[in-house]
Amino acid sequence: MSCKWDVGQFVFRPSIADRMADNRSGELAVPTAPEVNPDSFRFALFGDPQIEEDLDSRLDWFRQEVAGRRIDFFGVLGDLTADALPAERDAVLAGLAAPGVPYYCTPGNHELYQADGWEWYKTTFGPSCYAIRVAGRVKLIFLDTADGLLGQAQFEWLESELAADSGMVTIVATHYPIYDGALPIMWRLAGPAERYKLLSLLERYRVHSYVAGHIHGWRYSRLGNLNHFICALPPGGMDYGEPGYLLFTWAHDSLAWEQVGFTP
């Protein structure tokens, strides 16, 4: 059995500082906000579709969900493919385009497993962290935690984004969760100080929700005033919970959420 990954990328890859420099270069096209009915719209978030050759993707099921539930746009929180191979990249692009609505991505660790991983990501999707403002109602901030940390420049950028547009409901979407239950497992941001700094920022600016993937699970936690979600839609088995996506609905001037579980 051969390793499909370029293992040198485990250490020698564009760092979060490098990626932030690219993000701020002005050379990458920032995704534009979707056009929606400002009084009523729906969007979905999930992580880890992890397209790979030997497993059936659940994106086809999701395509039907988008049509059936009239989802206006969706976001994918990293690990788009399992191995970042060309065939997988083509397949995930086709799968994400199939629903025919705008979609937004943020990178996961699997995006960095090939030497051209970051190059492919940024030329395909644009910057790895950015914010979109949806109808003046909801602000979605996509963060780059692909290698399990935020870094100085991204922390500064995040705080400036949180401080702006204070009238909107804010959701932060990224790959790594902050918290994953009381058991000591690894699939979350590593450093306690980094997590507390991030939680402090999210609390101070009254962020509505933090949505992540990385571990293949479904978990909802209430951290102070913050809704914290882990929501993954991988092709294979789950570490816990059921696969699915998180559906947000804006109606009557408020935002509601529900988990929609995968049904074969």
Next chain:
Amino acid sequence: MSAAILLILAVGSQVLRFQSEAGIGFRHEPGVETKALLHVGAGAFTTFGASIGANIALSAGDNPGIAGYGLGGEILLLPPVRLRLRAGVNHNQWSSWRAGENSVSMMTLAAPLRRLDLGVGAAWRVPVLDPAGYRSPLRWQGPASEWNLLYRLQWAFIARPAHGLAAWIANDDRQNPATAQQFPFGLGGYLQVRPQWWLKVGIGSNIKGLSGATFSLGEVNARVGVSCGK
């Protein structure tokens, strides 16, 4: 009464020894915080292997003020392999973020070889994240509370009374507790500079991104200080 006190003091002086220490440190976690630290601690040790100690750390730079304080104790259970039980209670805080953490920990340690020290245990960590309450050292339930596995693997290259040098992989530093994902490692040494006075130095780091196989150096910690005692 005074005779009894004198007797207690006389016996105590035979079975107790005291040690105090002070030092300065530096902690840099890229993108998170950079600060200088002042550590002060004191402990009492018995000749039969029990000890109790307290410490406090102050910071300057990011998150100035109290960085943490705690109480800890250890008891020797099986002298031939230095099997010990260690317990501690700690409070850390980050003033600028209005965040803190309370933790209670317990570890079992042993030295199956003269130069090898092994330990395993657990800690219950309780973040204190609400702006009004982060100073509370008495809160043991709250959002984002979690268990933390603790471990220590330490090898002493040199272990003499007057000087020593050891390398370690461990996450049981009460003032800088690390999660199981961080894989902290470092070097520490001591040198006797005068009778009952030791110079102590340590440097350490850890790794982030283990669960994603995207490794980054998580932080740098350095500490230098002196300890004195019988």
